[in-house]
Amino acid sequence: MVLRLRSRTFGDDVPLVMAIVNRTPDSFYDRGATWAEDAAYDRVAQVVEEGADLVDIGGVRAGYGPDVDAAEEIRRVAGFVGRVRAAYPELVISVDTWRASVGRAVCAEGADVLNDAWGGHDPALAEVAGEYDAALICTHTGGLAPRTDPYRIEYDDVVRDCIDRTTALAARALAAGVARESLVIDPAHDFGKSTFDSLEVTRRLGEMVATGWPVLVSLSNKDFVGETLDLPPGERLLGTLAATAVCAMAGARIYRVHNVRETRQVVDMAWSIAGRRPPARAIRGLA
Template sequence: MLRLGRHEFDDAAMLVMAIVNRTRDSFYDRGATYAEDAALDRVRRVVDEGAAIVDVGGVKAGPGDAVDETEEIRRTVGFVARVREEFPDLVISVDTWRASVGREVCAAGADLMNDAWGGHDPGLIEVAAEFGAAYVCTHTNGAEPRRPPHRASYADVVRSAIDDTVALAERAVAVGVPRESVLIDPAHDFEKTTWHSLEITRRLDEMVATGWPVLVSLSNKDFVGEALDLPTDRRLTGTLAATAVSAWHGARVYRAHEVVETKQVLDMVAAIRGDRPPARATRALA
C-alpha cells in the first residue's frame, strides 16, 4: 500500500503526478501557469484528465530568476489552499527543498513533500513527519539547489542512486514519516549526464527491487532531447518511451506535463502485464 497524506493506493496502482509550475521561467511551459488563476485552470484540466496528484512548484529547478523563501511561499501557500478547498480528495504535492516552505504548505493542506534536492535542508523531513505528509527522497549526489550539473561522474550511478535514496528513506522513517509514505526518485538529469539517465532508466528495476516505491520525473527532460537530438517541444514521444520502460520495471509515480498521453501509456503497460483488463475486448469473440 502507498499512502500519500490522507489517500491510499494499492500496490498495482501507477499514478500520474501532473506538473503545475508557479514560475515565470519554467523550461517547458515558459510561465504559462505562473498566474494563480491560470495555474488553477491547469489543476482543473489535469484532474479531468486523470491525474491523481498535482505537483506545485514555486522555483525553477535549474538556474534562473532568484526566488527567495518569502517569494516561494507567496507563490505556493495560498495556491495550495485554493486547490485543497476546490479538490478535497486530490493529492497535493509541493516541489521544494526548504523546510520553511514545507511547513507553510503543509499547514495549507499539502499531502506530499517532493524534496527536489535530496535532503539539502534536513528540516524538511521533520516537517513531513510532523504533519503526516508523504516524502520523496531524491538522488542529487549532494548537489546545491539550482546548480547545473558539471562533469558528473560515478563508479556506478544506479548504485549511488540506490544507496543515497534508501539512506534518506530510512532517515525519514526514523524521524516519523510512515514507511508507506516514503518514495525514492533517481532524479533523471539532476547531477547526471545523458548516459547516466539512460542507464538509470535501463536498470530501474534495481531501484524498484529495494522495496521502496519509485517516482520518476522523465517529462521532456534533456536526456530525452539529447538521446533523440530534439528540442524541448518535440520530446513527447521519447518521454513516453521512457515512461513505458519505467512502468514495465515497476515505477509507481510519474511526474509529467502531458497527463492524457502518460496515463494511456501506463494503462497499456498495465494491460500487457495483466494488472488491468482491456477497456473493451470483443475482437474475434463474435
C-alpha cells in the first residue's frame, strides 16, 4: 500500500531509512554527541547526504535517566524541528515522543510523523496526529510505562501480542482521524521484551508484515544484538545489519538506524534478492 507521511507519499516498492537524531545528553549509543543544537543540525546534514529518507528527532532518552518534563522536551525539540524544516522543506521529519503536548508543539513547527515510542501511553497523541494530518507510528511495549525496562516479562506468544496491540493502536488512531495510509506499526525490539523475545520477533517479522500495515523496525545497536553477540553498543553494527537483512527479507518498510549508508546497502540488497527492487544496473552477461 502507499505510505503517506504528511505531504510525501511512497509506494510499497520503496523501503525507507529513518536516521536517529538525539537531542539528549545521555543517549545509550552516542553519549550526547548531538546534544548541542548545532551538532544535531550537523548530524541532520550528514544523514541527508548519506541518503536518509526521514530523520527521527528525540528529546528524551528511551531508558532510565533524569526526569525530563514536557516543557523541557518541547524546548529540546520543537524549535529544532522548525530549524530543520526551514532548511530541508522536502525532508520527512519524525519526532520520537509519547506526549500529546509535545506532539502538538512539533507538528506546529512542521513535523510529519509522530513516533509514539511508548505504545499509546498518552491516547491524545493519536488525536494530535489526526488534527495535523501527521503520520503515526504505533509501537508495542508490552504495556510498560515510559522509560522502564522489562523485568521477568512473559508472553504466551510475543509476536501475537505485538500484532494484537499494535493493530489495536492503529485502529484507535484511525478512529481518532489519522489516515489509513499514514499509520505504521512497530514491534519495538527490546521494549518490553527479553533478548529471546526480540530474536523471535525478528525471526517471525513476516507475520506482522502480513497484517497489511507498514512495519517499522528499530534494531540499531539494541541490547538484544549486544547480548546475543556479547558486544558493547559501539561494536554492534554487524549484528545490527544481520538482523536488518532478516527484517528486510520479511518486508519491513522503515528502518530506524544510526548507520544510514550501511543500512541502505543492506536493505536494498535484501529487497533485490526478495524480488521487490531491481538492481541499480544489470549488464553482466548481457553486454
